[in-house]
Amino acid sequence: MLLGIVLSVFIYNMVDPAQASARRQARNEVTLREARDALIGWSVQRTSSAALPNARPGELPCPDMNGDGHEDGSCVAGALGRVPWKTLGIPEPRDEAGETLWYSIAGPFRIWNMNSNVINSDTSGNLTVYQNSAATALTTEAVAIIFSAGASLGTQKRDGAVAPCSTTGTSIARNLCAANYLETAATVNNAVIGGPFITAQPSNTFNDKLLVVTTTDLITVVEQRVARELLALLEAYSTxxxxxxxxxxxxxxxxxxxxxxxxxxxxxxxxxxxxxxxxxxxxxxxxxxxxxxxxxxxxxxxxxxxxxxxxxxxxxxxxxxxxxxxxxxxxxxxxxxxxxxxxxxxxxxxxxxxxxxxxxxxxxxxxxxxxxxxxxxxxxxxxxxxxxxxxxxxxxxxxxxxxxxxx
Ligand SMILES: [Ca+2]
Ligand SMILES: [Ca+2]
Ligand SMILES: [Ca+2]
Ligand SMILES: [Ca+2]
Structure with a gap:
């Protein structure tokens, strides 16, 4: 029976590549959404403790820039790295080409030691994402962007050899350099720290897929946590x-x-x-x-x-x-x-x-x-x-x- 299922899936994919491609895309979107949910979940439960006296709900982890799966202790506004999946406690999030998802973070949502501004309902992200052309902004207030990089295109090389990286302006391993994963559409280059970024139809020179985490996505859930804590404090006061x-x-x-x-x-x-x-x-x-x-x-x-x-x-x-x-x-x-x-x-x-x-x-x-x-x-x-x-x-x-x- 298993063989039958495998065979029928194989034949199905052969006879209908469009449907197979649609299924791969759907799986890719699920992977992006799971990474978004994990980032928001991590952020919502952040709390101050003896070890982390300034941790707070609403802040996001730095991207993983050295490829160890963990957030790097510090990052610039708009930094580009992998989703820090070990920090989030999720399986390695890989896109349809097998690439670990990339991630950029807005400056105002970085942790306290890089960003001592308050984070509350009045904090907005400041990353810009264009849609199809630099004339149309999807948002100017993204708090984070998650990228599916897709397969390598053009001159992109993804081995571990150290080489000049246009994203960082330094020589680093090619598989840590965003320019070997993210491309330009309509003159907007997704491999530039801080953006602006762009989502566009795939082509021979562009195959990035973006999931934009908006201020609303994050703040709405953070507010719910804060309100529940305030209610508990007020109950404690009353009793x-x-x-x-x-x-x-x-x-x-x-x-x-x-x-x-x-x-x-x-x-x-x-x-x-x-x-x-x-x-x-x-x-x-x-x-x-x-x-x-x-x-x-x-x-x-x-x-x-x-x-x-x-x-x-x-x-x-x-x-x-x-x-x-x-x-x-x-x-x-x-x-x-x-x-x-x-x-x-x-x-x-x-x-x-x-x-x-x-x-x-x-x-x-x-x-x-x-x-x-x-x-x-x-x-x-x-x-x-x-x-x-x-x-x-x-x-x-x-x-x-x-x-x-x-x-
Ligand atoms: Ca790291
Ligand atoms: Ca790409
Ligand atoms: Ca009234
Ligand atoms: Ca007063």
Whole structure:
């Protein structure tokens, strides 16, 4: 029977090479997607620890530039190397020509020792990918690109001999030189560090296949992890023994972008720097270093039921008409090209984990701030003026998402 299957597959491929080619392409696309999912999975679970005090969700591993399967400890923005499959813990990802997938990383998503800028919902990738011609940009905000290099073309040589490499401008082993794997289409050369890159129809001189990892692909999943951790911290706050309230209260909100709680404030920022009636540390709650170091408090909306604060009065909170204790709204990535206010409002002091001591926003400025993050299609949320909220109406992948603690 096995022989029969083998024979029929063989004959099938012989009589229909177009279908066989389509199947190889489909397998190639699956391999690319699996590598993308592994990169995103690695990134989402990054967390600070004693060994890696600055590790944070959202950062990506450097490409593997020396061919050992492991990420190289440092990399330039837009570096070109293999997918670091050993670091990701996946089988070696090979394309339809048997080549290990290549990978380029956007500077803003590199790890802390090369990139001490924050990574949160307002961080965008900055790699450009063209489609068919340099006139049409597929995106200018890719966080990573995964390449299937395909079989060698033209003068490409892939042995281990050391030779000049146009990608690095140095002499390296030919099988580590991107120019021996990636080509030019419509004057755009995929073997140039930092790009721009191009996806185009295969030809005699070009056979690269690209999978673009967008800011939305990565940020959407990272936000979900961050929101879950914030909910757990808020639950821990509510149930902590010895708190200075008798109603399992939560902290009230920060209404003016100081990162400090304001009494009787029920919506705005989550005061990670100074909660009230008790601060986090006083309740034995340790905030993860990555959370404070990456300014997540600036981009995630927080609302709390007035009767679940130390006041124990002032009304209830509702989501979709039903009672709630706490609401978080993650904004989703900024629309392409948009710079949202967490990145533009100057603050003093500038250390990310410190309270902001000067220049609080007034109520109109606070509303304008949040209206850059909340969708106007959800008027119950967008109003930023009462204790009623609703599940966001959009079904887009990049969108506001609402998280709630119910009674
Ligand atoms: Ca390596
Ligand atoms: Ca190629
Ligand atoms: Ca405040
Ligand atoms: Ca409302």
């Amino acid at each position: 902590a023994p010895g708190k200075s309230c008798s109603n399992n209260c939560y902290t009230a909100a920060d209404k003016d972008f100081t990162n400090e709680e304001d009494d009787s404030a029920f919506r705005g920022w989550l005061p990670l720097c100074d909660a009230d009636p008790d601060n986090w540390g006083a309740l034995g709650i340790t905030l993860p270093a990555w959370l404070t170091n990456n300014d997540w408090w600036k981009v995630i909306y927080f609302a709390v039921a007035p009767d679940k604060t130390e006041n124990n009065s002032g009304g209830t909170l509702t989501v979709d008409g039903a009672p709630a204790h706490v609401v978080l709204i993650t904004p989703g990535p900024a629309p392409q090209g948009a710079i949202r206010p967490s990145r533009t409002i100057p603050r003093t002091p500038t250390a990310p984990s410190q309270c902001v001591l000067e220049s609080p926003l007034d109520s109109a400025q606070a509303k304008a701030y949040w209206q850059q993050y909340l969708s106007p299609n959800d008027p119950l949320n967008f109003d930023h003026s009462d204790n009623t909220y609703a599940t966001p109406s959009s079904t887009a992948y990049a969108r506001n998402r609402l998280y709630v603690i119910r009674p």
